[in-house]
Amino acid sequence: MTIKKPTYAEIAAKKVKQRDAKFIKEWLVPDDKLPSSEVKDVLKWIQKSGFLSSKEIEITQSNITTILANIKAREWTSVEVTAAFCHRATIAHQLTNCLSEIFFEDALIRAAELDKHYEETGQTVGPLHGLPISLKDNFNVKGQATTLGIVNFCFNPEKFDEDAVLVKILREKGAVFYLKTNVPVAMMMPESNNHIWGNTTNPLNRSLSSGGSSGGEASLIKLRGSPMGVGSDIGGSIRIPASFQNLYAIKPTFGRFPTYGARSGLPGLESVNSVNGPLGNSLDDLEYYCRTVVESEPWFHDAKCIEIPWRKVELPGKLNIAICADDGFIRPTPPIRRAVKIVEDALREDGHDVIEWVPEDHLRLSQIISAFFLSDGGVHVKQETEATGESIFPYMKPYENAVDIPVSELWKLQAERTHLIKKYLDRWNATAAITKNGKPIDAIIMPVTPFAGNPNGKFHDYVGYTSPFNVLDYSVGIFPVTRADKDLDAKDEQSTNYNESDRKIWDDYNPEANHGGAAALQLIGRKFQEEKVIEMMKVVSQLINYSD
């Protein structure tokens, strides 16, 4: 008798069943009480649903600094806070399918231990004492799996023995881990969809994607199922979902935050490095998180971290800001163009020196990064997906057809990249010749993608607005600006298109379908300028004064 090898669907079903059994039953909203699939915008649904107590609402609507202060002041316990977020995350998941692993029980035990410690000693264990933090499903957490949306990783290993360095640090500082969030296959697609957990949708408009690869994080945080979370970015994977959900986020320079012990979809790739950073609801939250991580001196625990302390930034009274409204390859759609204009007008009105940034080499930089991603011929991705025979999403086709190039070819690409990043730096410096104060620009502000969210399954495969800044390794922040509005963002007359991709995006833009989608932008600083990027985002955000 032969034992039939399980199909990938069977393996995935088993995994999902095990996960689903861990939800706490009384927190699940009965199916018939959930909004129908016709209801697209579910942003306010949870707090209006009546399924959360007023205290749960108060806790989950709070920013992390408030939560931490209330725990410290003994207004709230960590158990109360953790339970509130577990409860809300459960409902968020019912709305947008944003979770992968859940471990609420471990979290509540941990929270109780922290409460006990605080009660007994009068001391918090650290600056994150009692705070739940959500994690993208690439961070290894002791006792949990890390699947990366690959069926073969469902039970392989079933659990990791050790926390990733970042997780270890956050835990030591008092964080409570309670779940991990959905990602695309191998984290290499612009939508968070895979054969284990399925697709995560966007709470602003559920017919739109949450984006990828940190889509689960962004969808969950937007629904306040998490007060803050950590994503990762190697081509836009923090920024695209953060922008699609109108969140604040940081894509740091590599070496600022520890990456060791995160599972990679492309292990061993170093021509461009994945980084991780926070997604959240406020800039103060991001700043608090970043400062806490950097002040833990991660360079003593991750050999690739760099000893740069968290620095106090004094911004000049008026900023020099370059605006790149259009990268010259794909023209942004109307809501994004409107977002750029809102920001540009506000900056000019406030007296900042706004110049135009004409991108050079963005296309070549984005071609080079794609070549880096595919340079192993997709060997690793194919090996892991073929192991269970899972079917290949169209987004992953390039990995099927990739060539495992010889290292001599890689060296040529790397040498070319070295020249291009030097050229970019020189151009940045050269703006000193055209600013009013004779100093170079402080930042570039530009779109994150050409669109304010894409209908599920229909991301146009162009990450040329984000990926150049992975090659350049600049520090980048995301900030919300507005939401797509079918009346304000009508499809205007078609101009001449740059190319076939541009024409296609133009043709596909549908103000009705895009209605409510987020229009956030990115603010790009030099390398290792995370502090300054946050301060500059504060300036811009105060000027535009937007919140969802």
Place this chain on the structure above:
Amino acid sequence: MTIKKPTYAEIAAKKVKQRDAKFIKEWLVPDDKLPSSEVKDVLKWIQKSGFLSSKEIEITQSNITTILANIKAREWTSVEVTAAFCHRATIAHQLTNCLSEIFFEDALIRAAELDKHYEETGQTVGPLHGLPISLKDNFNVKGQATTLGIVNFCFNPEKFDEDAVLVKILREKGAVFYLKTNVPVAMMMPESNNHIWGNTTNPLNRSLSSGGSSGGEASLIKLRGSPMGVGSDIGGSIRIPASFQNLYAIKPTFGRFPTYGARSGLPGLESVNSVNGPLGNSLDDLEYYCRTVVESEPWFHDAKCIEIPWRKVELPGKLNIAICADDGFIRPTPPIRRAVKIVEDALREDGHDVIEWVPEDHLRLSQIISAFFLSDGGVHVKQETEATGESIFPYMKPYENAVDIPVSELWKLQAERTHLIKKYLDRWNATAAITKNGKPIDAIIMPVTPFAGNPNGKFHDYVGYTSPFNVLDYSVGIFPVTRADKDLDAKDEQSTNYNESDRKIWDDYNPEANHGGAAALQLIGRKFQEEKVIEMMKVVSQLINYSD
């Protein structure tokens, strides 16, 4: 009629002839006045020869801080200083064949301009005003060639249009460039020999090699033909020559000093990065140089430089030092063992906490770095050497037989390396458990090679004492300890050997042939700890109080 393609020897001869024509005739010592080849130790020959004036001797025996102070005090002009070093470098070259390109005339013109500027404005142009600095022949200097010891680069290009970023910075700070120094073919051999300029010997014992790849620098500086110079290191190329000449030197962590615009023997290689750093006669000189470069904020001009300022270091009263006397693969020869003992005894006597460092993974790290060097299948090296048909040195044979591996294989090596450097960091931290003050070690002190210089052409092909710290990317300093002495360093009874290489080095050790060779050691700090490494070397050097 066909024009016969010149042979590599003809191309090299033309290049050398052009270079030789640039020497200033009256500075050349007549052949019959030079020491015979039987004279091995030429360290003091120049100052005793009578060919330098007493002022030239005074200038060239001075450290850079004295030179700069005297120029500033108008005791010496930059022209006087530059001429003195050009003169002495000429004789140094006659003794050890240490130079490649020379451009004394340009230097004297530049020095005169600096003197004029100072006279007219009362201001120096910067902290290096008027100081000649020698450069290893991989730094591009505007108007000069960079041959890397490869015949095909003799006239290809004949001159570079632009300074390397480091050269540009040093020039802006006031440095005067007057020559470049010899290297091995592609800088990838442990001796500075090639088919253009030939072999550079060691002034402490000319039957010994100057080492490689910064051998020209080390030989020249030891003869005070340069007050300080810049070398580069990707496997030991600063440290081996500095140790063979008993100099002080710094191999920094990548990103501390700018590297853009240096010609590479392995362009595009990034799995391990070449770094550059100073070689000199005093720690104060090195510190002054490092501070000057870092305070120029090179991160604004080299996209790979990292914004870490030059920091003031407060050392603990007593250091925690780990000593690695033997890496367990090749046993150091008697002079090196004696050098380690001198340092260890001095540290213990002064009350520092000395523990033993048992190296783990050094062999694997050195295998991995070799695999990185060869990972392009030697394609670039072969292409450039085959272009003129130059014959291949035995040291370069691995490049002939290398395989251009697929990137998927490179990723595996890189992933393994990532784990090994984390493991090393954890081991370093774990020393806190065995030190008296419960803090981790401040440094490791260990040999640079197993020998105190090698007879020309007979380097045993093992760089396992240096190359692991390129993979680890730690900051390392070199400091002189003693010189090999045929009476003190007798060949002792052969113990059991670790392996065949170890046995061969043991068999070949000849106290007579090695007499006078330098026995310097390396002091290894964590990443980006160049300031602390210099301070620690000061402590050790004061204790052992050695100078040649």
